[in-house]
Amino acid sequence: MKRGYSLTQIGLHWLIAVLVPIQYLTGGSIERTHHAVHMGMAPVAWDIVQHHIHNYAGIAVGLLMGARLTLRLMRPPVQVGTETAADKIARLLHHGFYVAILAQAAMGVIASYVWFGIAPIHVIGSRIILAMVALHLFAATWHTFVVRDDTVDRMIFPRPNPSAENLPGN
Ligand code: HEM
Numbered sequence: 255m256k257r258g259y260s261l262t263q264i265g266l267h268w269l270i271a272v273l274v275p276i277q278y279l280t281g282g283s284i285e286r287t288h289h290a291v292h293m294g295m296a297p298v299a300w301d302i303v304q305h306h307i308h309n310y311a312g313i314a315v316g317l318l319m320g321a322r323l324t325l326r327l328m329r330p331p332v333q334v335g336t337e338t339a340a341d342k343i344a345r346l347l348h349h350g351f352y353v354a355i356l357a358q359a360a361m362g363v364i365a366s367y368v369w370f371g372i373a374p375i376h377v378i379g380s381r382i383i384l385a386m387v388a389l390h391l392f393a394a395t396w397h398t399f400v401v402r403d404d405t406v407d408r409m410i411f412p413r414p415n416p417s418a419e420n421l422p423g424n
């Protein structure tokens with residue numbers, strides 16, 4: 255069991271949660287745009303718009319995730335009681351999100367502006383993140399409807415995060 259998050263951490267979490275699906279909706283336009291250009295045809299205008307959205311929203315996701323990571327390092331979640339196996343898996347998945355999303359945004363920038371050769375790994379990264387999001391959603395649903403605890407509330411209502419020394423039992 256962990257203590258809660260600040261309003262800024264919560265706001266950033268949900269902003270990222272809105273932007274990431276946009277990446278999946280717009281990602282396919284890039285291949286279509288490049289294909290049209292290689293075939294000597296004019297790309298569809300809406301694909302070009304989506305390509306731009308993908309690049310800029312992706313850069314925003316990377317910067318916002320960097321901001322979240324900085325806040326997390328300044329205000330690490332405090333563990334209350336013994337860490338269960340489920341807590342350990344959740345911690346691993348949360349750490350994995352920071353690594354995977356920051357790497358995904360960095361690979362996208364490299365593919366677009368430096369070296370397109372990295373693009374296949376960016377595509378594989380998108381599948382890995384999709385699986386992680388599915389697991390994350392499953393866990394949130396499980397906590398809400400089966401365990402019926404306050405896990406999702408922690409990401410909705412800001413809560414103070416006292417230092418470990420002030421916690422009961424310490
Ligand atoms: C965390 C943020 C990001 C996610 C989740 C993401 C996700 C995706 C997805 C789902 C695709 C389509 C994969 C497919 O064809 O099946 C894609 C393609 C692509 N993305 Fe991103 N992306 C992100 C950030 C970025 C950024 C910041 C850029 C560039 C500034 C970028 C550039 C590209 C490029 C160039 C492709 C085409 C790759 C190809 O067709 O081989 N992405 N991305």
Ligand code: HEM
Nearest residue numbers: 256270271274326331344348351352387394405406408409
């Ligand atoms: C692509 C979208 C998402 C990403 C990248 C993401 C990422 C993360 C990360 C990294 C954390 C850990 C926070 C930390 O300890 O610093 C977290 C926590 C959390 N997320 Fe998400 N999330 C996403 C979408 C969602 C959605 C749609 C829900 C809906 C129910 C959700 C519910 C939660 C909850 C309840 C927590 C708190 C878990 C805890 O404190 O044990 N997330 N998320």
